[in-house]
Amino acid sequence: MLAAGRRIQLILPCISLNPSFNPALSLHSVYSSIFRISRCYLATEASPDKDSVSDEVLNDFLSVIENESAPSVEVCSAYIDKMCNAGNVSAARKMLKVLHDKNIHFSYKLYARLLVMASQKNDIDLSCQVFKKLLLSNESIGTTVYxxxxxxxxxxxxxxxxxxxxxxxxxxxxSSISVINRIIYAFAKSGQKDKALLIFDHLKRANFTLDLITYNIVLDILGRSGRMDEMLTEFASMEEVDIVPDFISYNTLINSLRRIGRFDMCLLYLRKMVESGIEPDLLTYAALIESFGRSGNVEASLELFRQMKMMKIRPSIYIYRSLIANLNRAGKFQLAAELSDEMNSSSTCLAKPEDFKPKGRQRKS
Structure with a gap:
């Protein structure tokens, strides 16, 4: 009874502060709603039979909706919250339909919780319904919801x-393209890369206008999946739809090629990147210098090191150590010693960890 009393104390102020609350409404109808909700909470705590509890909650909910001309949003939300606890998807769907017909909407937080329950039950229909509600709300939708x-x-x-x-x-x-991009990203992030690519292909066939972000997401998906031919095809197709690759596009391409050991193509696209007026960043050079050095091509790694310094990109201590280790491994001890001295003399102006964070790059004019 103490637990029920606490819930009544929580619900009653919410009802009285609700803008739609009518002071002329009989206290009997308000307290009867609270009593029904409290009784359902007590039933849950006392009984393991979730189905019977769900039926009772649903019946009480329908009774409130039918008998009260202006049911409180807070009371309706309490019923939905209760059904989420019970995990009864079919009952939650009925409740959502009734509320939709009555033009009653509740909080973003509760819709998000309803979405969690629907997704855990793999209920696509309810998930789509709730997700649409969230899209139509004025709230900013976080990545977790997607x-x-x-x-x-x-x-x-x-x-x-x-x-x-x-x-x-x-x-x-x-803002459909922004929403679609986040949906594609979410499907890839949740391990459903084929579905993410299916959405992309569907949009391309429908001649829907895609943007640079869409292509960057898809390039990353294809690169991480090892589908290099498809990645290169999509990269080339960007020009056909007048989308100019940025430093993220090139970095994604170069790093994917690096992972499979196609260092020749890495240099090719690095050259195209520079010729297009897009500055490679510290991450790009660090990855390529280490990769070429480890593969035994220390001359290429030294050339990249020189290019990086010419472009006024400060080397990091990690790049120096990688070069020195690979030069020693190749038997170039004198050159390794010279780089070691250079590193020690310039230790105060080396790139710091925060310089490795990707930053936007402007196209040169």
Whole structure:
């Protein structure tokens, strides 16, 4: 009873402070709603039969909606919260439909919680419904919400519903490309790379206008999947749709080629990057210098080191140590000693860890 009393104390102020609260409303209807919710909480704590508890919550909810002309948002939210605790997807779906018909909306936080439950149950239909509610809200949707939405599809091999939903998003959202990009990223992040690429291919076939961010996400997906031919094809296709690659595009391409040992192509695209007026960053040079050095091509790593310094990019102690170790391994001890002296004499002006964080690069005029 103490637990029920505490919940009544929490619910009652919420109801009285609600803008839609009508002081003329009979106290009997308000307290009856609170009593029903409290009784459901007590039933949950006392009984392991979640199905019977869910039925009771649903019936009480429908009774409140039917008998009260202006049911409190807080009371309706309490019922939804209770159903989330019970994990009853079908009942939650019924509640959501009733509230939609009554034009009753609740908090972003509760919609997000409902989405978690729906995605955990792999309920695609409910996940899509709730996700649309979140998109139409005035709240900023975080990455976690997108990931929760994508996880609802993990057990599904039929992508008809997914593509149908993507079409709806494009029709309903003002910032649709931003939303679509985040959906593609979320599917890739949740391990559903094929579905992410399917969305991309579908949009391309539909001649939907994609942007640089879309292509950068897709290049990363293809590169991490080892699908190098497809990655190079998509990189080349950017020019066909008048999208100019940026330093992220080139870095993604170069690092993917580096991972499979295609150092010749790394240098080719590094050269194209520079010719396009896009500055390589410290991360690009650090990765390539170490890779060429480890492969035994110390001359190429030294040439990259010289280029980096010519472009006024400060070397880090890690680059120096990598070069020195690889030169010693190649038997070039004198050159390794010279670099060691250079490193020690310039220790105060070496690149710091924060310089390794990717930064935006402006195209040279």
């Amino acid at each position: 990931l929760n939405f994508s996880q609802a599809f993990t057990e599904s091999s039929d992508c008809v519903e997914l593509l149908s939903f993507v079409k709806e998003v494009l029709e309903m959202s003002r």
